[in-house]
Amino acid sequence: MRAGFKLLRTSTFRLAALYLAVFALSVGALLGYVYWNTAVLLERQTDETIRAEVQALADQYRYRGLRGIIDTIQRRSKDDRGSLYLLSDPQGRRVAGNLETMPAEASSEDPWIEFPLDVERGGRIERHVARAFHTKLTGDFELVVGRDVDALRQFAGIMRVTLFYALAIALVLGLGGGLLMSRNFLRRVDAITAASHTIMAGDMGGRMPVSGSGDELDRLALALNQMLDQIQRLMAGMQEVSSNVAHDLKTPLTRVKARVEAALRSGNAGEYKAALEKTVEESDRLLDTFNALLSIARAEAGQARSGLEPIDASQVIADVAELYEPTAEELGGNLQFDVAPDLNVRGDRQLLAQALSNLIDNALKYGAREGQGPEIKVTGRVEGGNVVIAVGDHGEGIAPEDRGRVTERFVRLDSSRARPGNGLGLSLVSGVMKLHDGALVLDDNGPGLLAKLVLPLQRAAS
Numbered sequence: 396m397r398a399g400f401k402l403l404r405t406s407t408f409r410l411a412a413l414y415l416a417v418f419a420l421s422v423g424a425l426l427g428y429v430y431w432n433t434a435v436l437l438e439r440q441t442d443e444t445i446r447a448e449v450q451a452l453a454d455q456y457r458y459r460g461l462r463g464i465i466d467t468i469q470r471r472s473k474d475d476r477g478s479l480y481l482l483s484d485p486q487g488r489r490v491a492g493n494l495e496t497m498p499a500e501a502s503s504e505d506p507w508i509e510f511p512l513d514v515e516r517g518g519r520i521e522r523h524v525a526r527a528f529h530t531k532l533t534g535d536f537e538l539v540v541g542r543d544v545d546a547l548r549q550f551a552g553i554m555r556v557t558l559f560y561a562l563a564i565a566l567v568l569g570l571g572g573g574l575l576m577s578r579n580f581l582r583r584v585d586a587i588t589a590a591s592h593t594i595m596a597g598d599m600g601g602r603m604p605v606s607g608s609g610d611e612l613d614r615l616a617l618a619l620n621q622m623l624d625q626i627q628r629l630m631a632g633m634q635e636v637s638s639n640v641a642h643d644l645k646t647p648l649t650r651v652k653a654r655v656e657a658a659l660r661s662g663n664a665g666e667y668k669a670a671l672e673k674t675v676e677e678s679d680r681l682l683d684t685f686n687a688l689l690s691i692a693r694a695e696a697g698q699a700r701s702g703l704e705p706i707d708a709s710q711v712i713a714d715v716a717e718l719y720e721p722t723a724e725e726l727g728g729n730l731q732f733d734v735a736p737d738l739n740v741r742g743d744r745q746l747l748a749q750a751l752s753n754l755i756d757n758a759l760k761y762g763a764r765e766g767q768g769p770e771i772k773v774t775g776r777v778e779g780g781n782v783v784i785a786v787g788d789h790g791e792g793i794a795p796e797d798r799g800r801v802t803e804r805f806v807r808l809d810s811s812r813a814r815p816g817n818g819l820g821l822s823l824v825s826g827v828m829k830l831h832d833g834a835l836v837l838d839d840n841g842p843g844l845l846a847k848l849v850l851p852l853q854r855a856a857s
């Protein structure tokens with residue numbers, strides 16, 4: 396019973412019922428039209444014929460008198476085509492016609508009468524229905540002209556029954572079809588619901604059933620499955636990130652703890668001071684890591700999107716490059732920059748500056764050849780509808796197979812472990828680019844790394 400109610404509540408069933416109603420209505424209208432055009436019109440035609448005949452006979456009577464009408468009635472009575480006549484005198488006796496007696500119904504006010512008629516067919520008497528027009532002629536003669544309408548009535552009856560059954564069959568078939576359709580639909584919806592429940596119960600590998608028909612439900616199931624794939628991927632990524640975070644924070648904390656313990660054991664004021672200084676240093680690094688993680692999370696979540704505004708990236712690039720110029724020179728290298736004017740983008744000035752700083756910082760750390768200072772070139776120009784900010788160095792570069800993973804959190808290549816860093820720099824750059832609908836592209840600088848920030852050029856910048 397409950398399943399039945401559920402079925403009635405489905406939108407498919409409602410739709411099917413609506414279609415059914417429209418269908419039944421049009422079938423009804425069609426059959427009604429056919430009925431009207433045959434049975435009703437035939438009956439009308441009969442009435443008109445009778446009326447015309449009455450008119451003709453009345454005319455006969457008027458112009459040719461009793462003799463004329465009797466002649467005509469006798470003549471017409473002979474060719475038996477279902478026509479009925481009766482002319483009676485003022486005493487009610489039959490004067491002419493093929494009806495034996497005046498039907499009792501003739502006494503009514505209505506000139507149109509219907510009465511039973513016994514007809515002989517192959518030796519058997521059949522009771523038919525006759526329809527007739529009854530009128531009084533001058534001199535108290537009475538005239539009845541009618542037709543045997545039994546065949547007509549039977550025909551109309553058959554039409555009505557046919558109409559009824561046709562409608563009934565259409566309704567039953569339509570209803571059955573609708574039920575079947577919605578039952579099928581419901582079963583698939585139930586399957587999807589069941590799948591969602593197993594997934595919610597913890598089976599992240601579960602997927603929605605797909606029938607393969609490619610219909611709306613299939614498309615829905617496919618979309619849900621894609622969503623689940625992505626959720627699963629994100630969850631796996633998050634798990635990795637959190638274990639990486641835990642791991643990366645454990646190492647410096649362990650170091651801090653060991654150093655403090657050692658200082659405590661020594662009982663020496665000088666050691667205490669050194670340990671505390673180291674602890675402050677280490678805490679700063681930890682804070683940097685946390686801040687970087689938070690920035691990445693914010694950038695990736697797109698929260699800062701509202702902070703994007705039309706800015707001139709040329710200025711940002713020049714500012715950051717100038718800031719790092721002395722550092723490069725201190726390291727025995729140099730930093731050159733070549734920036735085109737009016738690099739208009741929609742962006743967050745501070746985040747873009749941070750991203751570029753991270754790239755330059757990497758170039759300073761990893762971009763020098765053995766025994767030489769870093770040689771860094773920063774450029775900013777428009778390329779094919781994009782603003783491209785590039786930082787090139789002449790170090791070892793990153794092998795093509797590593798370019799994908801260095802943007803993941805905490806990933807540092809083995810050759811870089813000796814340098815300070817937390818492996819979050821490129822992750823932040825990548826997150827900032829995502830926020831700006833741009834991309835971080837790592838290329839070969841032959842030799843060295845060419846790191847490019849590609850941002851959509853904003854033409855209508857103010």
Ligand SMILES: Nc1ncnc2c1ncn2[C@@H]1O[C@H](COP(=O)(O)OP(=O)(O)O)[C@@H](O)[C@H]1O
Pocket residue numbers: 753757758761762788790791792793801802806807808809810811815816817818819820821822843844
């Ligand atoms: N300019 C570069 N040349 C060579 N390797 C680089 C360069 N920039 C980044 N890398 C590699 O990518 C890794 C990830 O960079 P990043 O996320 O900035 O972390 P970090 O700078 O803290 O090591 C670095 O550890 C290094 O191995």
Ligand SMILES: [Mg+2]
Pocket residue numbers: 753756757816818819820821
């Ligand atoms: Mg870095």
